[in-house]
Each structure stands twice: as structure tokens, then as C-alpha cells.
Amino acid sequence: MTGEILLILFIGFAGGLAVGAGFVAFLTVLGVIPRLTQLTKTMKMIHYYELAVVLGAVLGGWVSLRDSILGLPQLLLIFMGLLSGIFNGMLASALTEVLNVLPLLAKRVGVQEKIVYLLMAIVFGKIFGSLFQWIYFVDR
Incomplete structure (x- = not known):
């Protein structure tokens, strides 16, 4: 039982780091906030x-992890x-x-000729992550 809890904690922490890093990279590389202003x-x-x-990101993450009813x-x-x-x-x-988000990202990372692999990694990661969540966490 303890090993399963540690695995779930590790997967959750790794997923949070990946999403957080992607969010920060998205905002900084593209300059979304300065462009919005x-x-x-x-x-x-x-x-x-x-x-x-x-x-918003912190509060949204915190609220999504709880079964909160605001009653506003x-x-x-x-x-x-x-x-x-x-x-x-x-x-x-x-x-x-x-x-041109993905071409810009591929250029910055230096994988212009491998952009198809980058797209496929994103697609398969999304598919397998969604399947894992659906199979493992839904209706438990």
C-alpha cells in the first residue's frame, strides 16, 4: 500500500512539475503577458x-484538488x-x-528537423495521460 501511495505522489508531483514548467515556458518564451498589455x-x-x-494558477490548482462548494x-x-x-x-x-508556437519552440530548442516527433510526443503524451487518468482514477 505504501509503494502505491508513493507512486501516486511521484506521478502527481512529476505531472505538476511538467505542467508548471510548460505553463511558465509558454508565458515567457512567447511573451504572452507583455503582448497582452x-x-x-x-x-x-x-x-x-x-x-x-x-x-489564478495557484488558486485554480488548489480549488481543483478539493471538493469545494463556494455557495456564492x-x-x-x-x-x-x-x-x-x-x-x-x-x-x-x-x-x-x-x-507559430510549435515552430518557435522547435527553433528555440533546436529540433527544427524533428518537429514531427515533437508533435507526436505531445499527441501521444496527451492520449496516454488521459487514458491513464480515465482508467485509473475515474469511478474509483
Whole structure:
């Protein structure tokens, strides 16, 4: 039983590190936050954007690991959903400027000629990770 718990802890920690590193690399390599502030002409508020992303990631991760029921009024939920939609829309518009994510990543890492392998690794990693989660964790 202890070995199984340690394996689950290791897989969870490794997955968290991979996702966190990918998220940080995504934001820093592509310059998403600075580009978002450029599009909205709010360069002076870049620290607030960065703080919102970090707090959102940490709080979102913490809430997703718990069975939390907030019990907030509907009006507040509508406002929170509106703010979330605005942020996601602005983030998507900033990303349209940098649609060549994978070629840029391949160039930075130095694997331009192996981009097909990079794509296949991403696809198979997503498939096997999803299957593992579905088979192992769902309905237990």
C-alpha cells in the first residue's frame, strides 16, 4: 500500500512539475503577458497581469484538488464569469499574434528537423495521460 501511495505522489508531483514548467515556458518564451498589455495599452499594469496569472494558477490548482462548494450569490458568479471571459478573450487575442508556437519552440530548442516527433510526443503524451487518468482514477 505504501509503494502505491508513493507512486501516486511521484506521478502527481512529476505531472505538476511538467505542467508548471510548460505553463511558465509558454508565458515567457512567447511573451504572452507583455503582448497582452500591448494590445490593451496597459503596460503600466503588467505586474497586476502577472500577479493575476500566478494567483489564478495557484488558486485554480488548489480549488481543483478539493471538493469545494463556494455557495456564492448568482450575481457574483455572473460577474466572476464575465471577468474570466474577458481575460480569456484578451489572452486568445494576444495568442493570435503568435500562432507559430510549435515552430518557435522547435527553433528555440533546436529540433527544427524533428518537429514531427515533437508533435507526436505531445499527441501521444496527451492520449496516454488521459487514458491513464480515465482508467485509473475515474469511478474509483
